[in-house]
Amino acid sequence: MTDHQPWSPPPSTDREADDALMARVAGGDEGALRLIGQRHYATTWRLANRLLGSEAEADDVAQEVLVRVWNHAGRWTSGRARLSTWLYTVTYRLCVDRLRGRRHAPLEAAMDVADPAEGAADRMERRSEQQRVRAALASLPEKQRAALVLFYYEEMPGPEASAILGMNLRAYWSLLYRARGALERALTKGTTTGLLGRKP
Known part of the structure; x- marks a missing residue:
């Protein structure tokens, strides 16, 4: 695949940064939520797009994931799990809910960039x-x-x-x-x- 970099677990410094941001979100810091969005929105959107086959629905899901972050940040336990793993899990579950509401759900994989030659x-x-x-x-x-x-x-x-x-x-x-x-x-x-x- 050429449209993304392979997934890899973030280093401990990133994990600590995510935990610190979640603590700030739990305190009502909207700026911290925006920073989490900047760090993780693209990966949650990409997974949703591949599962749902719709860029518009992927946008909806990625936004809903951030809403879940805002609503559940107070229950986040630092060091227990990676934020990225939790966000993928929430994204997957939201997509499953949407897929189960459909009779047919085409999967729209991103097209590779065309070779000019x-x-x-x-x-x-x-x-x-x-x-x-x-x-x-x-x-x-x-x-x-x-x-x-x-x-x-x-x-x-x-x-x-x-x-x-x-x-x-x-x-x-x-x-x-x-x-x-x-x-x-x-x-x-x-x-x-x-x-x-x-x-x-």
């Missing part, structure tokens, strides 16, 4: 493959979809992804294995190496 036929073939993958992802249950998005798109390590989905690591690897198989079965033709090249 790429011919029209090559671009059409690449986009067609991306559309097949998006359609196949959209056909999966939301938890399988989330497992694939977190691991392959966000390149998140298993322990963090399993925590976000509320399951133990062994159960997460099992879910990811089933999700990968379901996705491969849903793809009627073509290669899946663009998404499934990373090995658990």
Whole structure:
């Protein structure tokens, strides 16, 4: 994927900074909330966009995540968990609520930037493959979809992804294995190496 940097746990200084900001938010500091938004809005928006397939809905979810931060900052316990993990968890749950309210929920993955040297036929073939993958992802249950998005798109390590989905690591690897198989079965033709090249 070329539209983002791989996810990685923030260093301890970032964790301490997040904890300090949450303490300020708990005291009613709106400026601290804005700083949390600057630090984490893009990652929560990106996850929501990949799960929901809608930039507008991703905006709504990312804004709602900040509302949750404002409302629950007083209950935040420093050092217990990373703020980024909690924000991903809230984002995932909000997306699941929206997905369950739909009859059909296409997954809109971000398009790669077009190569100026790429011919029209090559671009059409690449986009067609991306559309097949998006359609196949959209056909999966939301938890399988989330497992694939977190691991392959966000390149998140298993322990963090399993925590976000509320399951133990062994159960997460099992879910990811089933999700990968379901996705491969849903793809009627073509290669899946663009998404499934990373090995658990």
